[in-house]
Amino acid sequence: MADVEKRPDTVRLQRISKAFWESAALMSAVELGVFTVLASGNNTIETAANAMGIEAINAERLLVALTAMDLVTRDGKTFSNAPDVDRFLVEGQPSYAGPWMLFGKPRWQGWGELTERLKTPVSEQRILGMYDETFTVERARTYHEATYSIGMGAARRFHKQVDLSARKKIMDLGGGSGCYCIVGAQKHPGLKGEVLDLAPVVEVTNEFLSQNGVTAQVTASVCNFTQDPLPTDADVAIMASNLPQYNREIIAGIVQRVFDALEPGGEFHLIGEMINPAGDGPLAPALWGLSEAVNHSTGLAHSTLDCIGYFENAGFVDVAEVEFIPDTLTRVTGYKPGA
Ligand SMILES: C[S@@+](CC[C@H](N)C(=O)[O-])C[C@H]1O[C@@H](n2cnc3c(N)ncnc32)[C@H](O)[C@@H]1O
Known part of the structure; x- marks a missing residue:
């Protein structure tokens, strides 16, 4: 039987339209030091929450999202860093690149105004x-x-x-x-x-x-x-x-x-x-x-x-x-x- 051409759906469009949620999750993870916390052995929701100084419900929200993003893996009650995260996002290592993950954050608001900025006339460019x-x-x-x-x-x-x-x-x-x-x-x-x-x-x-x-x-x-x-x-x-x-x-x-x-x-x-x-x-x-x-x-x-x-x-x-x-x-x- 000939392949039936797949009808376009909205999956890809939905993912892209909310991609900034993922950026926010990663940047907060770096700011809260969650990957460093997991590497130090505080790798359950409760112990990680304590180490980050946030409440367990928020640690759970964050860890579940990071798991779905493949930044951490989950085995029952414990979480551990993916290999790239372990190499680049655990503080104290020479390869630590946490500050680079936050590089774009000062322009967070500017990206939110992209439409207006795209309407800015060339004469106003610096x-x-x-x-x-x-x-x-x-x-x-x-x-x-x-x-x-x-x-x-x-x-x-x-x-x-x-x-x-x-x-x-x-x-x-x-x-x-x-x-x-x-x-x-x-x-x-x-x-x-x-x-x-x-x-x-x-x-x-x-x-x-x-x-x-x-x-x-x-x-x-x-x-x-x-x-x-x-x-x-x-x-x-x-x-x-x-x-x-x-x-x-x-x-x-x-x-x-x-x-x-x-x-x-x-x-x-x-x-x-x-x-x-x-x-x-x-x-x-x-x-x-x-x-x-x-x-x-x-x-x-x-x-x-x-x-x-x-x-x-x-x-x-x-x-x-x-x-x-x-x-x-x-x-x-x-x-x-x-x-
Ligand atoms: C993204 S950083 C790259 C820094 C470095 N080259 C590196 O690869 O790590 C861009 C740098 O270019 C500098 N820069 C941009 N325009 C410049 C200009 N017109 N004259 C001198 N430096 C400039 C900025 O101040 C900034 O330090």
Whole structure:
């Protein structure tokens, strides 16, 4: 008998329309420390409730939801963490990424106003988007506690893929916590780094550099990379995780300015949330692009092809794309001719 084509139903639509309930459950779980509590052996509703300082009914609500989300598993009266949760969401471990799970929370209200923000005229967009006068040192510190908790892993991955042992200096555009320079300096004692970022961030960058003992090799400078001069003594440039914050014209201009500033023979690695050339995914970069409507910036999701074009138009050669974090970050790399 021929297959009867399945009639569309509302299951998928219902799930997506309430997906923010899941986000809220995960973020509250991190804030209440439930995964840390379970790992410490307080793994029944009553003992977990006590350890979190909430009432049993609320611990039950949360644990049942987290179980249905496959973040914890249940065996009768006891609950335990799923393997990824155990590795990344138990506080006190070096791989703890709880702050990164809370990274989007300051924009919770903004996402709730997405419709209004999508109706905002282009003339009201700001080049620096969310980095306005409300982006204080305090906010930058919370923001980069989050990026650091995930960025050090990304930086280690980068330095495993890319050998900078023969290079002398990295300029890191929008380097934030400085993670790419920190790992580079730890791996190559002769390598220097200069983290370029906005004024409130640079104060925080210096804290991370001190904490990691790399201040003899890595410095941080105030630089708005969309307009300020870039250092001219670097043979490596990195720009990671800020691509969707700017429109095509601005990114093309930045890539050109990096090309002009790099030493001949230098290399540029643009690590960004890029969509595919067909423009139909992956989902994470597409949503990073949408989030720029929330931030009132000019930004959007750039494709891998767009980025390769920015590099080639600027004069870079041997331009190549490499998947960096599957379905999330792609690395486009190019070299400045001459040496
Ligand atoms: C999401 S964070 C990424 C930080 C770091 N690259 C990483 O991968 O962990 C984006 C960073 O870019 C910086 N940034 C954005 N626009 C900038 C600009 N125009 N000039 C300098 N820094 C900028 C922000 O202040 C922030 O520190």
